[in-house]
Amino acid sequence: MGLRKIVDNLKPTFSKGGKLSFLASTFDAFETFLFVPNTTTSRGAHIRDCNDMKRTMIVVVVALIPAFLFGCYNTGLQVGLESWTAFFYGLVRILPMVAVSYIVGLGIEFAFAQARGHEVNEGFLVTGLLIPMVMPISTPLWMVALGTAFSVVFVKEVFGGTGMNVFNPAIVARAFVFFAFTPQMSGETVWYSTWKMMGAADATTGATALEQLATTGNMQWSPLEAFLGFIPGSFGETSTLCILIGAAILLFTGVASWRTMLSVFVGGYLMALLLKVCGLFDYPAYYHLITGGFAFGAVFMATDPVTSAQTDTGKYIVGFLIGVLAIMIRMVNPAYPEGMMLSILFMNALAPLIDYFVVEANIRRRKNRVKTVK
Amino acid sequence: MSSKSLKYLTGPLSSDNPVIVQILGICSALAVTVQLKPAIVMGLSVMVVTAFSNLVMSFLRNGVPSRIRIIVQLVVIATFVILVDQILKAFVYDVSKQLSVYVGLIITNCIVMGRVEAFALANKPWASFLDGIGNGAGYAMILIIVAFIRELLGSGSLFGFRIIPESWYIENGGFYSNCGLMLFPPMALIIVGCIIWVHRSRNKELQEK
Numbered sequence: 001m002g003l004r005k006i007v008d009n010l011k012p013t014f015s016k017g018g019k020l021s022f023l024a025s026t027f028d029a030f031e032t033f034l035f036v037p038n039t040t041t042s043r044g045a046h047i048r049d050c051n052d053m054k055r056t057m058i059v060v061v062v063a064l065i066p067a068f069l070f071g072c073y074n075t076g077l078q079v080g081l082e083s084w085t086a087f088f089y090g091l092v093r094i095l096p097m098v099a100v101s102y103i104v105g106l107g108i109e110f111a112f113a114q115a116r117g118h119e120v121n122e123g124f125l126v127t128g129l130l131i132p133m134v135m136p137i138s139t140p141l142w143m144v145a146l147g148t149a150f151s152v153v154f155v156k157e158v159f160g161g162t163g164m165n166v167f168n169p170a171i172v173a174r175a176f177v178f179f180a181f182t183p184q185m186s187g188e189t190v191w192y193s194t195w196k197m198m199g200a201a202d203a204t205t206g207a208t209a210l211e212q213l214a215t216t217g218n219m220q221w222s223p224l225e226a227f228l229g230f231i232p233g234s235f236g237e238t239s240t241l242c243i244l245i246g247a248a249i250l251l252f253t254g255v256a257s258w259r260t261m262l263s264v265f266v267g268g269y270l271m272a273l274l275l276k277v278c279g280l281f282d283y284p285a286y287y288h289l290i291t292g293g294f295a296f297g298a299v300f301m302a303t304d305p306v307t308s309a310q311t312d313t314g315k316y317i318v319g320f321l322i323g324v325l326a327i328m329i330r331m332v333n334p335a336y337p338e339g340m341m342l343s344i345l346f347m348n349a350l351a352p353l354i355d356y357f358v359v360e361a362n363i364r365r366r367k368n369r370v371k372t373v374k
Numbered sequence: 375m376s377s378k379s380l381k382y383l384t385g386p387l388s389s390d391n392p393v394i395v396q397i398l399g400i401c402s403a404l405a406v407t408v409q410l411k412p413a414i415v416m417g418l419s420v421m422v423v424t425a426f427s428n429l430v431m432s433f434l435r436n437g438v439p440s441r442i443r444i445i446v447q448l449v450v451i452a453t454f455v456i457l458v459d460q461i462l463k464a465f466v467y468d469v470s471k472q473l474s475v476y477v478g479l480i481i482t483n484c485i486v487m488g489r490v491e492a493f494a495l496a497n498k499p500w501a502s503f504l505d506g507i508g509n510g511a512g513y514a515m516i517l518i519i520v521a522f523i524r525e526l527l528g529s530g531s532l533f534g535f536r537i538i539p540e541s542w543y544i545e546n547g548g549f550y551s552n553c554g555l556m557l558f559p560p561m562a563l564i565i566v567g568c569i570i571w572v573h574r575s576r577n578k579e580l581q582e583k
Contacts, residue, residue, distance in 0.1 A: 140544075140549060140551075142549070143551070146553075154564065176555065179554060179555045179558070180553040180554050180555035180556075181551050181553070181554065182554050183544075183545075183551070
């Protein structure tokens with residue numbers, strides 16, 4: 001293979017003693033991106049299956065594609081465009097954000113890897129795509145860059161890089177931008193584009209479905225429209241259908257945990273039912289599952305293997321509480337019409353504690369069993 | 375001034391800084407650093423209280439039985455804190471309003487108590503006084519750095535004067551926006567963390583193996 005040869009020819013230059021040996025980890029990153037590495041771990045178990053972290057990440061990226069494509073179309077649709085024009089309008093809007101997020105994030109990761117002399121980890125492949133997808137399309141590029149830089153430095157690198165982070169980096173990027181630039185990130189003006197291009201209407205504004213639900217107690221779209229995603233909102237979060245297609249891919253390949261996903265939906269629905277019985281709102285409870293970032297958070301954020309619980313029971317508990325808290329913040333706290341981001345961050349912080357108690361309970365149960373046998 | 379007394383003054387500024395090396399006085403560093411002016415006033419107040427409490431306790435160090443020394447220290451420190459509080463109210467009333475309870479809380483500031491306990495009880499008055507000035511200055515320095523960053527990025531001004539032009543803001547058709555997170559205490563903690571990070575990576579002797 002030609003490519004293999006080129007890589008092999010370049011290798012001595014970057015290896016120890018070569019001219020560019022200080023760039024060794026950068027070279028290594030590109031090599032393992034192209035080819036599965038032929039090295040094995042020196043001790044312990046070697047083989048689980050043929051999947052390594054890079055392939056796992058690629059599966060998540062593939063699962064994000066339906067929501068991404070629909071996001072492009074919906075962005076154009078919301079400014080009054082139709083069919084392919086709408087799609088290309090959205091694509092032109094989102095590509096700079098994706099580029100900024102990848103360049104800033106990977107730039108920092110490479111810099112840290114060089115400085116610390118370890119390999120570049122591949123975790124940012126997914127994070128870099130998730131960050132633009134959870135932002136409103138009108139977010140200025142420098143805010144995207146700042147949010148990405150903040151989350152990569154303070155959430156990942158400070159804790160020791162990929163796999164060591166306590167919080168989900170994509171949500172922290174959004175949370176940072178949300179709290180730092182609140183006027184640009186919430187309210188009625190943000191959800192539509194203000195670009196005059198391809199005949200788009202200038203500066204159309206309006207409240208999202210969630211804000212309408214919170215203020216007027218109903219929304220102007222039918223539940224079917226909300227489910228299919230023809231509503232305003234952050235780029236990737238609007239279409240519950242496309243997110244469910246992504247969920248199917250994740251579950252079929254075994255990358256994400258069905259326990260977390262299911263229990264988020266169950267927790268959210270039960271909490272919505274409870275609040276409905278209490279008389280906090282009149283519309284059907286399932287509206288909460290198809291509006292805002294609920295589905296997106298449940299499928300792509302809550303299931304993050306690093307920040308979610310590790311034990312099976314823990315996954316049920318964490319997922320359930322994410323759903324419950326998200327709906328509670330939405331309905332009970334008037335300052336935040338959307339609660340998914342905050343509830344996931346909160347449960348990220350609690351997940352290790354829940355894991356600890358699950359493991360302790362297991363130990364206690366088995367000890368008791370030993371006693372009764374005696 | 376001999377080199378030894380100079381060390382009392384300069385040591386706490388860098389390699390023995392009370393905030394970023396000994397991690398003392400963090401709570402007030404987070405609370406009063408939204409703007410530069412209150413931060414400077416707070417830094418000066420702590421400097422004065424530390425220096426004079428050190429001085430007085432150093433004079434008294436041989437006369438105070440060690441079982442009741444904490445009470446005596448508290449009385450001395452509280453006296454100076456009340457003096458400082460009254461002076462602030464008299465001359466810079468608006469800043470004193472902004473600082474609110476945090477001036478009174480200097481009594482519980484770990485730096486003051488720590489220096490009296492660790493230094494003044496074992497050293498001569500002049501050395502203790504210099505040590506108090508040095509530690510107060512080390513504290514004030516960090517406060518000023520943090521407040522500079524927070525006021526510039528959070529409000530776009532310094533000492534209340536506008537630095538970033540109005541026309542840059544998004545509301546006025548520009549591209550810029552203040553970072554609202556800078557006004558919250560968590561961001562001050564992150565800034566202090568960054569200062570510690572930079573400081574440690576520049577001082578080899580502070581790094582653990």
